[in-house]
Amino acid sequence: MAAPAEKMNSTEAMIAAHPMPATKGWSKAARGDALARLRAMGLPDRRDEYWKYTRPDSLTQTDAIPAAVLHNDEAPLFDGIERLKIVFVDGVFDAEASDDLSMEGVSIERLATSDSDLHWARDLYGTLEKSGQTPVDRPLAALNTACATDGVLIHVTGKTSKPVSLIYRHMSDTSDAFLHHCIKLDAGADLTVLENGPAAARFNKVMEIDIADGASFHHVRAQGRDHERRAATHIFARLGTESQFKSFTLTVNGQLTRNEAVIEITGDNASAHIAGACVGDGEFHHDDTVFITHDAVNCESRQVFKKVLRNGATGVFQGKILVKEGAQKTDGYQISQSLLLDDGSQFLAKPELEIYADDVACSHGSTSGAIDEDALFYLRARGVPKGVATDMLTLSFLAEAVDEIDSETLKEEMMARLESWLARRRG
Amino acid sequence: MLSIKNLNVKLEEEDKQILKGVNLEVEAGKVHAIMGPNGSGKSTLSYVLSGKDGYEVTEGSATLEGEDLLDMEPEERAAAGLFLAFQYPVEIPGVGNMTFLRTAVNAQRKARGEEEMSAAEFLKVVRAKAKDLKIDADMLKRPVNMGFSGGEKKRNEILQMAMLEPKMCILDETDSGLDVDAMKLVAEGVNALRSEGRGFLVITHYQRLLDHIKPDVVHIMADGRIVKTGGPELALEVENNGYADILAEVA
Numbered sequence: 001m002a003a004p005a006e007k008m009n010s011t012e013a014m015i016a017a018h019p020m021p022a023t024k025g026w027s028k029a030a031r032g033d034a035l036a037r038l039r040a041m042g043l044p045d046r047r048d049e050y051w052k053y054t055r056p057d058s059l060t061q062t063d064a065i066p067a068a069v070l071h072n073d074e075a076p077l078f079d080g081i082e083r084l085k086i087v088f089v090d091g092v093f094d095a096e097a098s099d100d101l102s103m104e105g106v107s108i109e110r111l112a113t114s115d116s117d118l119h120w121a122r123d124l125y126g127t128l129e130k131s132g133q134t135p136v137d138r139p140l141a142a143l144n145t146a147c148a149t150d151g152v153l154i155h156v157t158g159k160t161s162k163p164v165s166l167i168y169r170h171m172s173d174t175s176d177a178f179l180h181h182c183i184k185l186d187a188g189a190d191l192t193v194l195e196n197g198p199a200a201a202r203f204n205k206v207m208e209i210d211i212a213d214g215a216s217f218h219h220v221r222a223q224g225r226d227h228e229r230r231a232a233t234h235i236f237a238r239l240g241t242e243s244q245f246k247s248f249t250l251t252v253n254g255q256l257t258r259n260e261a262v263i264e265i266t267g268d269n270a271s272a273h274i275a276g277a278c279v280g281d282g283e284f285h286h287d288d289t290v291f292i293t294h295d296a297v298n299c300e301s302r303q304v305f306k307k308v309l310r311n312g313a314t315g316v317f318q319g320k321i322l323v324k325e326g327a328q329k330t331d332g333y334q335i336s337q338s339l340l341l342d343d344g345s346q347f348l349a350k351p352e353l354e355i356y357a358d359d360v361a362c363s364h365g366s367t368s369g370a371i372d373e374d375a376l377f378y379l380r381a382r383g384v385p386k387g388v389a390t391d392m393l394t395l396s397f398l399a400e401a402v403d404e405i406d407s408e409t410l411k412e413e414m415m416a417r418l419e420s421w422l423a424r425r426r427g
Numbered sequence: 428m429l430s431i432k433n434l435n436v437k438l439e440e441e442d443k444q445i446l447k448g449v450n451l452e453v454e455a456g457k458v459h460a461i462m463g464p465n466g467s468g469k470s471t472l473s474y475v476l477s478g479k480d481g482y483e484v485t486e487g488s489a490t491l492e493g494e495d496l497l498d499m500e501p502e503e504r505a506a507a508g509l510f511l512a513f514q515y516p517v518e519i520p521g522v523g524n525m526t527f528l529r530t531a532v533n534a535q536r537k538a539r540g541e542e543e544m545s546a547a548e549f550l551k552v553v554r555a556k557a558k559d560l561k562i563d564a565d566m567l568k569r570p571v572n573m574g575f576s577g578g579e580k581k582r583n584e585i586l587q588m589a590m591l592e593p594k595m596c597i598l599d600e601t602d603s604g605l606d607v608d609a610m611k612l613v614a615e616g617v618n619a620l621r622s623e624g625r626g627f628l629v630i631t632h633y634q635r636l637l638d639h640i641k642p643d644v645v646h647i648m649a650d651g652r653i654v655k656t657g658g659p660e661l662a663l664e665v666e667n668n669g670y671a672d673i674l675a676e677v678a
Binding site for chain 2: 373379381395396399
């Protein structure tokens with residue numbers, strides 16, 4: 001069925017404003033394919049069920065709404081961690097600020113300058129995005145595949161000694177960035193990817209991750225604190241036998257964030273964990289949309305999302321576990337919780353399970369609550385001022401999501417940063 | 428030290444008078460005990476003094492060394508030197524016991540304009556005090572009161588009291604849920620803190636805690652008032668005859 005005319009017009013306007021890069025290289029076919037898919041779907045509007053809780057207008061309008069750059073003097077995130085840095089400024093690769101892209105066990109290239117016709121990424125670019133379009137349309141991801149101007153292509157062949165750190169700086173109030181990353185882990189390989197920074201006034205990012213048998217992928221992300229920035233991000237991951245996927249995202253501030261994760265478990269004995277912690281204040285809308293498909297035996301998946309909302313902020317969680325026929329012994333877990341610090345804030349949750357196998361253990365839960373008054377009084381009665389006590393309880397609430405990070409160093413880094421961000425807001 | 432005059436308190440939510448004119452003076456260096464049947468208002472008194480929400484003072488006053496307690500936030504009362512050992516210490520997941528204690532100690536010091544305790548100094552002091560109360564390193568590391576037994580929670584309260592060094596300590600049914608050994612340990616912890624400059628108000632149902640923490644003065648509370656005051660022998664009288672006789676006598 002063709003999309004309605006109004007939808008088509010806005011989609012065509014967007015395509016005209018963000019044309020496919022003039023590449024003759026290997027990505028051309030995938031980009032053309034994605035463009036055709038986008039035209040068939042049309043960009044989302046508020047009538048789409050999948051966008052019931054989040055208005056997509058500012059993400060789908062032709063030009064990005066300007067967003068002021070937040071200036072602060074805090075130490076850059078992950079500063080003390082040995083890592084390979086790749087820097088994008090408003091979506092443009094910054095060679096000066098980036099490290100040399102060579103590293104043992106990994107080949108790293110830029111999407112914009114990889115033009116060999118037999119490139120490995122040809123089999124990945126747009127492939128997982130395309131399969132992630134079923135059963136739910138994800139037009140912003142197709143738009144990204146078609147028009148992404150840059151990104152990194154990471155092929156991991158063995159064990160890596162340090163994380164790859166993607167840093168997204170925001171310098172221009174009007175920037176509109178499209179980045180597309182492809183990450184391929186060979187059998188038994190491992191990689192940790194760190195991401196941080198506000199990226200742009202509007203940021204559309206896709207990350208496709210193909211995890212072969214026995215490989216493991218860790219991902220820790222902190223989205224930038226610029227108050228007015230907007231972002232639509234997608235993770236598409238495919239897991240092979242005995243592979244592991246772990247992702248954690250911290251979001252503090254930002255006017256609108258929609259983080260989608262589409263994870264397909266295709267090999268037996270694999271595990272996929274995804275977690276998120278967010279703190280929203282005022283004009284803040286944060287949406288975690290997760291779709292995990294179990295299509296193999298004896299696999300485990302886990303979703304842990306925690307949101308602290310105040311001054312009228314909105315949090316959304318749409319999480320689904322789909323267990324296909326034959327995916328026996330699946331262990332699926334999903335929890336989404338919000339801490340509402342006032343009456344004006346809201347949390348909208350849509351947890352879903354769809355199960356076609358008969359020998360599985362799946363559970364899900366969702367809660368919304370206010371701060372625990374007894375705990376608050378207990379802390380205050382010991383002399384802890386109300387603001388500090390509220391922050392301690394906020395941290396305590398979020399700690400459960402941060403705890404999902406494997407690395408103690410990264411866990412501590414995230415907790416310390418959260419603590420200082422909360423303290424700054426208090427001051 | 429602690430001076431309570433004609434304190435009248437009702438519940439905020441419903442029109443129910445709980446305290447009906449409590450008068451009490453606790454001097455520095457003294458241990459006062461309040462005994463009384465269920466529902467007499469003992470716990471309410473401890474909550475009102477420490478600043479818990481939900482109560483409305485309709486008349487009277489409560490001061491600590493002349494400072495008006497009722498006008499202060501709970502944290503200000505703590506910094507002024509008031510400490511309440513909770514009947515039901517609260518479990519707080521995700522907040523480490525040590526972090527909590529150090530934040531509390533330093534928040535109070537800061538509020539009083541004193542120098543904050545360094546991490547190293549704090550660690551040294553807390554380890555020594557924890558050892559006396561048989562609180563092991565694991566309990567210090569765990570989130571506040573999480574997975575603690577009833578006895579461990581009460582010992583943790585006493586550890587907090589020892590670290591915060593308050594002027595006026597209120598113990599709200601600290602003996603509830605404790606076996607004899609645990610009660611002894613808690614009482615030893617309290618007795619170690621008895622000093623000339625510190626006052627205690629021990630709230631309890633039973634006389635047995637008072638075998639271990641010897642009071643100077645015993646009050647009997649009933650129906651929102653202190654109905655009788657005497658020496659330690661009054662606690663024994665309650666133990667032997669129950670409250671009925673005393674209540675009949677004052678009625």
